[in-house]
Amino acid sequence: AQSTSGTSAPSDTDGIIGDLYTQEAVVVDDLITVPSTIYEKDINNNWTVDEPATFIADVSTVSSNISLEKTLSQSDIHFGKSIDSDNHIIIGAFNVAYILDNDSNILFTLNNPGLSETFGYSVAISGDRCIVGSYDENDEYASSGKAYIFDVTDGSLLHTLNNPNNYNTSFGDEFGYTVDISSTYAIVGAPREDNTDGSDSGNVYIFDIISGNLLHTLDNPNTYGSGTGDKFGHQVSISNNKIIVGAYGEGDAGGNESGKAYIFDAITGNLLHTLDNPTAYGISDKDNFGRRVNILGNLAIVSAIYEDESTGNSSGKAYVFDVTSGSLLITLDNPNTYGTSYNDRFGSMVKIINNYIIVGAEGEDTTNTYDQKGYVYIFDLNGNLLHTIINPNDVDHHEIRESYGGSYGGSTYHYTKNDNFGNAVTILNNKLYIGASDEDPIDESSSSGRVYIYDIIEGRKLSFNELLNNNTSTIESQIISSLSVAKEYTDASIDNLVIPEGDSVNVVQSLPTPTLAYFKKAVYVIDDTSEYVCVANTVDPLSDGDCFWLQR
Structure with missing residues (x-):
């Protein structure tokens, strides 16, 4: 690595810069310098323009930890709540x-055509069509639900799918709670729709994606007793004209909410197979088999996230079935990477994609404390474990609680918040995208959410340079790359660029919006198309007065 020789730091003529350069400011390779303008905080924490200087424009490698955020974050956005991919x-x-290309660049923002903030809770994409669910959208009844089909090539709205409301009123049906799409069909679940067999029995609807017309209604088969609370349609998935539907609330002889899943023919709407809970451990009461389902080709996966095992209650399991025969092929036990498996909820996300089976365990702990950081496990199609991915967020919020059930001895207990790491995943071009929809980003916006990007073959996080340049990088494998969402700077220029307090560690989406990137402990750099660069001379990215912005 080279130091900053060949670059010139600005003079300290106004007393604002102070001793920023008492440390080595930059540790990089292959420096490229350009004329720049410096923005920095004055003693009143206002961002000001200092004077021109020559500084860094680009580097090939950086020895530092990175967290890339495409846009600034807002509270309760839950970015990464749902993820899917095709092209x-x-x-x-x-x-x-958001529609992104395979280089993680945002192409289109799909804004909510309605009023419910649950728009985006469920998404799916196939070819040049995508579908977005909004399960809490109202019609004449509250929380009836809607779904929307968009054109992926230009972001335009093609169809609004209203709740068909086949039974009585549509109050609380939650149509759009789950969605999926193929080249021909759009599938929408309404898991809390009431029918003649009971409240919250559930229904699933099949639409034509070209016309938006309703083709079939899949009624809850209700193979065991009453349909009340079955929540048929809580999860749906389609592949090769076969649809799998979860009904996690359905009971059987093993207990209430044992759960079931059903496979249908999308062309005819006929039921092909009923998948019963295999109940691999003890009774099946409240296993919630069918809470998560997914299908690809001739394989279907169903999880039972609250199934118990010898190492703990609600450990969770996942089961892989043959779609043609309906027979059980593989039982995926919770790998239980750390300690007991109590409340790990292995199977909180399941997906079969490319040649991989991916299972999330949103409640799995990383230490002896009940931190519920979350894990993601990657298996091959034979059920062999390939990679274990641990939530990389080591800087989470903590709260202090007193001890219950005993005398107050003055001790404090620290708990980390559940980030929902692994709540959604997809793969595109050997990049694994993992959602952590409840993660709080650096600016501490509650549940803003984040999406992490990994190399699926090696099971490691991708570096910033790899994401930008699509090549093999020498950057340390511990570097984190992530996406975060919310407000953006727009139309900023040398004359009107204002960096608000606390925003110095965030990134704004690509040109013409200024592009800013933070590199911990000394350096901010981006690729050669960028207009703005930020440099910091501090180990602590949140300390005041040690970060300023450069414009080419």
């Missing part, structure tokens, strides 16, 4: 969804 990627957040 493009779609990422859902509350009240918005």
Whole structure:
């Protein structure tokens, strides 16, 4: 690595810069310097323009930890709540969804056509069509739900799918709670729709994606007793004209909410197979088999996230079935990477994609404390574990609680918040995208959410340079790359660029919006198309007065 020789730091003529350069400011390779203008905080914490200087424009490698955020964050956005991919990627957040290309650049923002903030809770994409669910949208009844089909090539709205409301009123049906799409069909679940067999029995609807017309209604088969609370349609998935539907609330002889899943023919709407809970451990009471389902080709996966095992209650399991025969092929036990498996909820996300089976365990702990950081496990199609991915967010919020059930001895207990790491995943071009929809980003916006990007083959996080340049980088494998969402700077220029307090560690989406990137402990750099660069001379990215902005 080279130091800053060949670059010149600005003179300290106004007393604002002070001793910023008492440390080595930059540790990089292959420096490229350009004329720049410096923005920095004065003693009143206002951003000001100092004077021109020559500084860094680009580097090939950086020895530092990185966290890339495409846009600034807002509270309760839950970015990464839902993710899917085909030739493009779609990422859902509350009240918005984003279409990205395979280089992780945002192409279109799909704004909510309605009023419910649950728009984006569920998303799916196939070819040049995508679907976004908004399960809490109202019609004449509250929380009836809607779904929307968009054109991926230009972001335009093609169809609004209203709740068909086949039974009685549509109050609280939650149509759009789950969605999926193929080249021919759009599938929408209404898991709390009431029918003649009971309240919250659930229904699923099949639409034509070209016309938006309703083709079939899949009624809850209700193979065991009453349909009340079955929540048929809580999860749906389609592949090769076969649809799998979860009904996690359905009971059987093993207990209430044992759960079931059903496979249908999308062309005819006929039921092909009923998948019963295999109940691999003890009774099946409240296993919630069918809470998560997914299908690809001739394989279907169903999880039972509250299934118990010998190492703990609600450990969770996942089961892989043959779609043609309906027979059980593989039982995926919770790998239980750390300690007991109590409340790990292995199976909180399941997906079969490319040649991989991916299972999330949103409640799994990383230490002896009940931190519920979350894990993601990657298996091959034979059920062999390939990679274990641990939530990389080591800087989470803590709260202090007193000890219950004993005398007050003055001790404090620290708990980390559940980030929902692994709540949604997809793969495109060997990049694994993992959502952590409840993660709080650096600026501490509650549940803003984040999406992490990994190399699926190696099971490691991708570096910033790899994402930008699509090549093999020498950057340390511990570097984190992530996406975060919310407000953006627009139409900023040398004359009107204002960096608000506390925003110095965030990134704004690509040109013509200024592009800013933060590199911990000394350096801000981006690729050669960028207009703005930020440099910091501090180990602590949140300390005041040690970060300033450069414009080419």
